[in-house]
Amino acid sequence: MECKQNVVGTRSGTSWQIDAKGVRAADGGFMIVECKRWIKNKHPQDTVGCLAYRIIDTGAIGGIVVSPLGLQEGGQKVAAAENIFEVHMDENSTRNCFVIHFLRKFMVGCTHYLSISDYASAEVVKSNGLSLKPGSSDAAPGTLGEPK
Numbered sequence: 001m002e003c004k005q006n007v008v009g010t011r012s013g014t015s016w017q018i019d020a021k022g023v024r025a026a027d028g029g030f031m032i033v034e035c036k037r038w039i040k041n042k043h044p045q046d047t048v049g050c051l052a053y054r055i056i057d058t059g060a061i062g063g064i065v066v067s068p069l070g071l072q073e074g075g076q077k078v079a080a081a082e083n084i085f086e087v088h089m090d091e092n093s094t095r096n097c098f099v100i101h102f103l104r105k106f107m108v109g110c111t112h113y114l115s116i117s118d119y120a121s122a123e124v125v126k127s128n129g130l131s132l133k134p135g136s137s138d139a140a141p142g143t144l145g146e147p148k
Helices: 047-058 072-081
Strands: 005-008 015-018 020-023 030-035 060-066 084-089 096-104 107-112
Touching: 005 047, 015 030, 015 047, 015 060, 030 047, 047 060, 047 084, 072 084
Parallel strands: 030 060, 060 084
Antiparallel strands: 005 015, 020 030, 084 096, 096 107
């Protein structure tokens, strides 16, 4: 997956800005990824049609529309005809926490950062049963206590 970039159309010669590009490792074929956080309306057919032309013009093998609501009926027809897939992603998703519905499957991702710390203490007991604590004057130089 490659981030936002410009791709030059092979037919029109114009430059298209795309949100992301999925590249097939085997042969370098790529899909254009369109991310739209439209939360009031589904994508109409003309929006999907624009993506379809970018696919044709750039030589991409297909496209992916990522959106909370998906496509309107006309958009679904254009998508089916032009190898465009719908990915539904919750509108409040972030890079670290998301829910995706794709190809009749759900995928949930969540990243949390955890910090772990530890504390240890030691006590030295002499053979006579006396305890040496850090900083005591009875400790030998270079051990737990202060140097004499």
